[in-house]
Amino acid sequence: MTGLRSTSSALRALRPAAFGADPAGERLARIRRSPHFKDGVFVNPGGAARTRPSGSAVDFAKVYFDKEARPRRSPTGTVPVHATTLADLARPPATGLRLTWMGHSSVLAEIDGQRVLFDPVWGERCSPFPFAGPRRLHPAPLPLAALGPVDVVVISHDHYDHLDMPTIKALAGTDTLFAVPLGVGAHLERWGVAESRLRELDWHEDTKAGPLTLTATPARHFCGRGLRNTQHTLWASWVVAGEEHRIYHSGDTGYFDGFQEIGAAHGPFDATMIQIGAYSEFWPDIHMTPEEGVRAHLDLQGGAPHGALLPIHWGTFNLAPHPWAEPGEWTSQAGAEAGQPVALPRPGEPFEPTGELPVDPWWRAVARPGVYPWRRPETADVVADDSRHGDLDLAGDR
Secondary structure (H helix, E strand, O other): OHHHHHHHHHHHHHOOHHHOOOOOHHHHHHHHHOOOEEOOEEOOOOOOOOOOOOOOHHHHHHHHOOOOOHHHHOOOOOOOOOOOOHHHHHOOOOOOEEEEEEEOOEEEEEEOOEEEEEOOOOOOEOOOOOOOOOEOOOOOOOOHHHHOOOOEEEOOOOOOOOOOHHHHHHHHOOOOEEEEEOOOHHHHHHOOOOHHHEEEEOOOOEEEEOOEEEEEEOOOOOOOOOOOOOOOOOOOEEEEEOOOOEEEEOOOOOOOOHHHHHHHHHOOOOEEEEEOOOOOOOOOOOOOOHHHHHHHHHHHOOOOOOOEEEEEOOOOOOOOOOOOOHHHHHHHHHHHHHOOOEOOOOOOOEEOOOOOOOOOOHHHHHOOOOOOOOOOOOOOOOOOOHHHHOOOOOOOOO
16 A cells, blocks of 8 residues: 555656646545535536537547638737737726736736736646647737736636646746635645635635625536546636626636526626637537627626627637637627627737727738638527527617
8 A cells, every 4th residue: 555655646746747736635625515516526507518529539620620621720920919018007097997808818807906817828838738739829918027916816717728837837926816716726836826825716605805806606617637637626707896896707618597697696797708719519518609608798797788798718729620710700790789899909908898999800900811701600699599588689680
């Protein structure tokens, strides 16, 4: 038995640091006490979700590596990144709320005098290895060190495109707090974040960060960084409420009825940051399409257009078979049909959700010839089920 323990310890020591660490001790005990942890795994709202491509691997490979479709999954030239400066971010937002999309799901939210950084990924690849894995389609808008002080970092889940070891290590040397779902704190501690600076939450739990209240809310996704997917870390969406403003970050999620419940408990919101990219018919349960993203935003707002929708999880990493900028184009169309304001900033472009929104379709300048416009399928609709929204027709005449 001693030999087995020694071998296990040696294998853990050889494990790449980017894989993080498994929950243990009181952290694991707390996970096992969670009402959302059953039969050794965290369970999604609405039941089990498919976390691997449905259908055969051959069918998926045919779509993913199609010679004609593959070139559409990257821009033809340089993505027009906004030249964000520290001076841009040093001026307080006139309305008390400003968002700066840094690409993918990384957003700096300046809310009621506090600075909140969601899912910061400054690494070149979303991968445990520096030489392999999806590479950025555009650089980070500004160096992490030039971002200025951050009051709290919020992590939605532990996948590599949301939890980046080099970025966390850089932030570990600052005074910021880290709000994470259950179990994710094990990764951060391995990378140098002190336990005293961790706020580790189950769904529906909240914590204070200065004048802000941060609440972990449900999402429909999964977790895992190593070769085994043990489902021992939780995934979450997040509500951040200040004295004057409220915002929501979806993390990664499939569409589910829980958006209505979150909206009823915590909304309406001045802005939502909603995942609308990396969708596919091969994994419909864990990522939303643009139409579903707009529908989720409306659910969160009580069923009617309200606040600004900032699409996230698109345009930075190539993670699905669809054209790289299709999510932005389709969300713009779906939002217009629903009468819902959609902000479409260039990466790094600050804007105030209650002011004038950036709406220029910047991605078209680097689209593949013959690809744009990517028209949404005629069957796509923001409201797919009238029973979900009563008699309200948000899609309008088509």
